[in-house]
Amino acid sequence: MIKIWSMKKNEDAAAKKKPKTSAAQIRVQKDLTELDLPSTMKTNFPDATDLLNFTLTITPDEGMYKGGAFVFSFVINTNYPHDPPKVKCTQKIYHPNVDLEGNVCLNILREDWKPVLNLNSVMVGLQYLFLEPNADDPLNKEAAEDLRRDRDQFLANVRSSLKGGYVKGVSYDRVAVS
Amino acid sequence: MSESQTINEATTNIQTGQPDAKTRRYDRQLRLWAATGQNALESSRILVLSASATSTSILKNLVLPGIGHFTILDASNVTPQDAGNNFFLDGPDSIGKNRAEEAVRLLGELNDGVGGTAVKESVGEVLAKQPDWVKRFTLVIAHNLENNLLEKLSTLLWEDEAGPPLVVVKSAGFLAEFFIQFRDHSVIESHSDSAPSLRITNPFPSLLSLATSLDFSKMDPTDHSHVPYVLILVHALENWKKIHGGSPPKTYAEKQEFKKTILAMKVKQDEENFDEAEAQAYRCWSETKIPSDISSLFSLPAPSPSSNPNTFQFYTLLSALKTFTSIQPPYALPLSATLPDMHTSTDTYVHLQKLYKARAEEEKAVFKELLKKEGGGENVDEEAVDNFLKNCHALKVLKGKKWGAFDTDREALATALQTYPKEASTHLALSALSALPTDVSPAEESLRATAQNIVGQDVELPDEFDNAVGEIARSPSADLPTTSAFLGGLVAQEAIKMITKQYVPVNGYCVVDLVETWTGVIA
């Protein structure tokens, strides 16, 4: 065998022994402990020892969705940050960019994800959806249509959906902050 | 679909779309060369001279993807040395048996669909008694064949214009090279990354009228964010031309300004279609002419009708293409019917696709009329025309050389030793090895002297030659398992490209050094 050890010793005398914590684990620790969230966003860990599964609650203090509390589930796999976190809305909400199954249309969750992005960027991106819903490339086509045609009607629909009412025959979860 | 249905119920009667066993077996390669490439492979007949470890490694990688048939020519019996380094011999059980027969038997197990024949004769005998036999194959591969036989064989195949290509493979220890001898190799499906023109700079009538009819100021915001970049570019370019005397952006500053104009058309920051248009804006100045790689082919001398029929057909198509680009505006290559994906609505995309297809059909009709006027043009079938037109923006033609010509061109050798000292030194050391008698291991000094004779006494051998010649002297007759496997992959890969006429094969000597692990191409 070649003598690799000699190269190592010459290179660096300091011990380089690394912990058994996985790269994904360290990265999640780093992402979470450096989160810089406004008061409108809050994380919740059902199991405080499990950093890979948690929820984020967004309570917008301005815009059309003010008054609602929106809960997203985050599932991070061991291939993070090579793979993006899997994010879904846990409630049935009336929003052009969230479908009735909870799928979210946010570019950095899919086609534009890269490992230099972090959980903070994802959360900020999610909050932006409530301030500026995008009607041009929607997931909930009806909601987008409403927003395009009549902003006031759309706002009324949002209000009623937040209270758990019906919009065009579809019942939505009550997400209004009491 | 109701949720109470089981997967089973939901999927009965839909198994029709599932591919057959053969397609499933070849699935991972069909995604590279499709059914056309596979058909070409399956019709091929390969001749390999000797059943060395390198030869069987090459054949393994041709039998697995499914060539039609292979023949191994080898008169020798398996030695204990052979049995130790060749995976397609049965260890000590094969010792004493004919090498070709043993190898054919074990290689044949890899794929039932491939035929194999062992011919227990020596290359010398065959070339002396019935030389034309070797011309019956699609491709001939020779590993570490003696120089005099190689000279005879390569001359025989080179002089017949319709003769098969010859792959000459040499190896010793960690060093190796191979060379493909062919006269003319034309590739329609080069699978190049270059994209066909979208005719932004010279739009056809229906595209132009659609693009210029757009009134961006009156659009609803959703429509505005869904105008495909092709239409944005045609629209913007026409406007630009109006105020720039009919010319597209030319200088760097103009190009930057044009891009700015496009981004200024946005009404909202996040309109991806305008970002795409900016990213594709280069088409407004790069698509104005036929790519030089293609127009340069128009001046190539056409081969004689006695050459390979495939080659002849290619030049017939090429000649019609040349005429097509010169008879009428826009003097462009025939339009491609395939539209890349772009940010837009389904309806707009499908509509645009239809416009492109319709126009492509019209141009194809013109092309076919021109083709008919070419000698032999009426024999080209529809499929071949379609394939040619689909790929005409990325055609490739390689003009090859005879094996060994490089080693008699002292000027070229001297230049190569200066420009590519590592590659050229390795090639030269291997040439020196095969110039010496094979029955005794040559001394480093005689290898050096032989190399000096090849390049001429006045040429100084570079330092890199010491590395190469030392390595050859160390293991002149070693057919190492890893070197043979490495060559087995490289040579088979190039053989597949030659046979399928897809992707672009290497032209020149491909040299391999497995000490530092590099490959290079010279001559």
Added chain:
Amino acid sequence: MAAAAAQTNGSAIYGDWPGRYFHVDQVLDRPGPRTDPSFLAGDGVKKFLREECKILVIGAGGLGCEILSNLALLGFKDIHVIDMDTIDISNLNRQFLFRPKDVGQPKATVAAEFVMKRVPGVKVTPYFGKIQDKDDDYYMQFNLVICGLDSVEARRWMNATLVNLVDPENPESLKPLIDGGTEGFKGQARVILPTVSSCYECSLDMLNKPTAFPICTIANTPRLPEHCIEWASVLEWPRVWKDKKMDTDDPEHIGWLYNVAAARAKEFKIEGVTWSLTQGVVKNIIPAIASTNAIIAASCCNEAFKIATSSAAYLNNYFMLIGTDGVYSYTFEHERRPECPVCGGESVELSISRDWTVDRLIEMLVEKQDIQIKKPSLSTPTKQIYFQAPPQLEEATRPNLEKRVSELVPNGGEVTVTASSLPFSLSLRITFI
């Protein structure tokens, strides 16, 4: 199988015959011009290769089959192979140790049997299972590891495991890792000396990511057949089948997706949804051929051979091949990334009193001149010690501040520190005095 193979262990040189190693011995009996002077030509190196060296192959697929046969012919006699897959018909165009009758059998077992039958005297020990099933003691027994995998995740795990295995006190703990990968006509082979040269994680950003389409395109403006297929698999499957897991190897599942995608394509007048494309998109199929695998596997085994015997210089450290247009290759040294989360970052030995609280430790980290970390968060490989944020985790870990470090960390144990002022992380090895 494994048990039977184990019985042939012991006197390793069995089945040799005169002349068997005529070819390989030429490079073992004398050095070449670029051979390191430490190379001891002759019997010693042959004995090590053929009787002592123990090598592990990860993967018995496209690369694995080639690697195993190459190693056996090179003279490695004690080879282990791990693979969790069974043989599929689509493997047979390149995985040449398998025959149609083997479809459904474990790859590792079939490959091992074949190689032992073809090459007398070699012992190949298969393990049909996951690399994660094995512990450090298992990996510690090998001299070298060759990876022929198609998964980023498995590679990251193997790489991190071998980097972590390196014990500054024990030279034997440094196992060279040779990694190969292919994709169509392209491939790469590299040599990783854990903690000495660039590791797999260092180059993670060089990877091409698979194409993903915007979910709103899939939902609303499909234009390509791929958009229709993704609609079926990403949106329709979970909507219709809820929590039922999609099995992309199940033809019935693929059939359902194909039908749903085809119906949608028809609705939107999109052409080109086929069974093969459906399968390609949902399984993210990468084209694979025998020839590219042969080149990359040969290169990997060649490096293993040179490292095991010192008979020639070895690859430093990355060989990249592109075979679509001629034969283009590029050999270069990939540099280590100082902030690599696996092999980079700093490591500090710390001796503290058994009585120190976590709070005291943090104070020290903040104050210590050569460390100076602002707002550090600490964890052990199994639990959190103290997190600065988010509030819930801060609150949950706050009681630990008063606890003694020695209650939470074993003597000689590892603590991972992250902080915004650190490029990535810092690892502490804590001993108590």
